[in-house]
Amino acid sequence: MRRTDSSAASTAGAGLGTRTASLADWERGHVLAALAVLVACLLAFHGAVPNMAGRPGSLLETFLPWLGLTVPVLLGLAWWRRSAVASLAVLLPVAAWMSLFGDLLPSASDRSPHDLTAVQHNVSDVNPDPAGTARALLRTGADLIALEELTPAALPTFAAALAPDYPHHATRGTVGLWSRYPLADVRQVDIKPPGIGEGWNRGLRATAATSRGAVAVYVAHLPSVRLGLGNGFSSGWRDESAALLGAAIAAEPLDTVILLGDLNSTVDDRGLAPVSSRMNAAGPGFAFSWPASLPVARIDQIMTRSATVTKVWSLPATGSDHLPIAAHLRLHTRR
Numbered sequence: 569m570r571r572t573d574s575s576a577a578s579t580a581g582a583g584l585g586t587r588t589a590s591l592a593d594w595e596r597g598h599v600l601a602a603l604a605v606l607v608a609c610l611l612a613f614h615g616a617v618p619n620m621a622g623r624p625g626s627l628l629e630t631f632l633p634w635l636g637l638t639v640p641v642l643l644g645l646a647w648w649r650r651s652a653v654a655s656l657a658v659l660l661p662v663a664a665w666m667s668l669f670g671d672l673l674p675s676a677s678d679r680s681p682h683d684l685t686a687v688q689h690n691v692s693d694v695n696p697d698p699a700g701t702a703r704a705l706l707r708t709g710a711d712l713i714a715l716e717e718l719t720p721a722a723l724p725t726f727a728a729a730l731a732p733d734y735p736h737h738a739t740r741g742t743v744g745l746w747s748r749y750p751l752a753d754v755r756q757v758d759i760k761p762p763g764i765g766e767g768w769n770r771g772l773r774a775t776a777a778t779s780r781g782a783v784a785v786y787v788a789h790l791p792s793v794r795l796g797l798g799n800g801f802s803s804g805w806r807d808e809s810a811a812l813l814g815a816a817i818a819a820e821p822l823d824t825v826i827l828l829g830d831l832n833s834t835v836d837d838r839g840l841a842p843v844s845s846r847m848n849a850a851g852p853g854f855a856f857s858w859p860a861s862l863p864v865a866r867i868d869q870i871m872t873r874s875a876t877v878t879k880v881w882s883l884p885a886t887g888s889d890h891l892p893i894a895a896h897l898r899l900h901t902r903r
Contacts, residue, residue, distance in 0.1 A: 597651025600642060607638050608660035611668060615838065626803055629836040630865055633854065636665045668836075672852045680878045682896035683780055684711040688868050690789070690830040691715050691722070692888035693742070698722040701886040702729035708883065708894055712776065713746040714828030716789040717888075741769025743787045745828075749776040751785075757816050759788060761808035771813065775822065780899040783875075784822040788813050788829035806832050807839040814842030817873070824899055825873040830890065832867050847871035850880040850895055857882055857891045870895040 610617070614632060619625040639661055646654035687710040691701050695717075702725065705713055715726065718739060726744070727737065734746035738754040745751070757771030770789035775782050790813070791805035810833065817825060827847055833840040835849040850870050856863035863882065868890055870877060876898045883892040 597646055597649045597654030600645055600649065600651060600654035601657035603638075604642050604654065604657035604661055607635055607642070608664045611635055611661060611664035614836070619838065623803055623839075626833075626837050626839050629838060630834050632834070632836045633665075633669055634864065635661070636669070639665070669854075672854055674852060681898065682878050683899045684778065684897050685894060686710055686712040686714070686826060686828060686870055686897060687883070687892055687894045688714050688828040688830070688870050689883075689886070689892035690717050690868060690888060690890040691726070691886070692890065693717040693719045693722075695722065695887040697887040698725040699729060701888065702726050704884065704886050705892065706730065706733060708892075710894060711748045711778075712785060712826070712828065714785075714787040715744045715746075716742060716770070716787070716830045718742050718744050738772060738774050740772035743770055743772055743789055743829075745772065745774055745785060745787050747774075747776055747785070749778050751776055757786065757788065757813070759790065759809045759812045759816070761791065761805045761812075763805060763808075764791070770809075771816075773816070773820075776826075778899065781824070782822055783824045783826055783899065784820050786813075786817065786820075786825065786827045786829070788827065788831065790829070790831045790833065792832050803833075803837075803839050810840050811842045814846055817843065817846050820873075823874045826875065826897065827869065827871040829869060830867060831869045833869075834865050834867060835869065835871075844871070847873050848876065850877040853880040855880045855882045855893045857893050858889070860885045860889050860891050863891055866893065868893050870897075872897060874900045876900070 614629055617625040617628050639658060642658050646658060687705060687708050695701055730746045734748060736749060736751045737746040738751055740756045751774045753775040755773055756769060757773050759771040760768045772787050774785050776785050790809045793806050794802040831840060835844050848871060855866050857866050857868040870880060878896045878898055880893060880895040883894055885891055
């Protein structure tokens with residue numbers, strides 16, 4: 569009888585201990601849960617972060633995909649703390665990240681039919697090997713190649729190397745377009761902010777006569793941004809130039825538009841809204857392009873109107889501080 573009582577007491581004690589442990593799992597990790605909710609809010613409501621002095625909103629949006637790296641960290645800490653509430657809270661940033669970037673993950677659309685391939689590359693005005701860079705771009709077999717930071721010294725090298733495969737080309741200032749298709753209506757696009765001096769020319773527009781009809785092709789290089797302890801994220805000129813480019817695209821009479829350029833901005837950055845709101849962003853694929861040594865952001869863009877970018881990817885490094893990016897495009901234009 570004593571053994572039975574002892575066994576019953578032991579069983580009851582074990583049950584009580586299990587219930588106590590289970591309750592403790594829910595009482596631990598409230599700080600971790602709060603951090604998970606904060607990350608989810610930054611992802612879902614990044615537009616609410618103000619662009620006051622230092623433009624913290626644009627800075628956050630430039631590196632927004634990398635907030636996803638907090639998920640495995642938070643999940644590991646939740647497991648270490650054995651916190652049920654923190655583990656559940658981590659699902660919030662997962663859901664927020666997937667809603668923003670899930671369509672950039674590899675999918676069946678990566679292998680969908682496409683009409684042409686485009687390459688975008690800031691070749692760098694201090695590129696030590698323009699000939700090697702040109703050869704690397706030739707190997708892509710692209711139909712359109714857009715280049716920025718073309719210097720007077722390097723331009724003849726690129727022109728000579730690309731001419732056999734790309735008989736049609738146009739340059740304005742430091743930007744250029746090489747095409748397998750005939751080009752017409754080539755003109756400069758004025759995207760120079762008022763504060764920049766004369767001689768700054770970084771935009772062009774041309775009509776490419778593709779097999780699917782006329783396509784307006786824009787090549788642009790927006791002003792650089794600066795990140796410093798004193799000024800924060802300085803993007804005023806970039807934002808002004810983006811507004812000018814957006815206005816030019818809005819006034820474009822052709823339905824189908826391809827924009828190739830170093831926009832010094834990610835598509836999530838609100839500073840690019842005058843352009844990105846009028847264009848279809850590239851995807852799937854993250855295609856980080858800068859800096860070439862350790863790419864953390866795609867500031868080189870291939871965007872479209874009345875066309876679809878079915879895949880975008882980064883190419884191997886050249887002599888530039890940017891990686892080239894390539895994209896497959898499906899045109900909606902009919903003959």
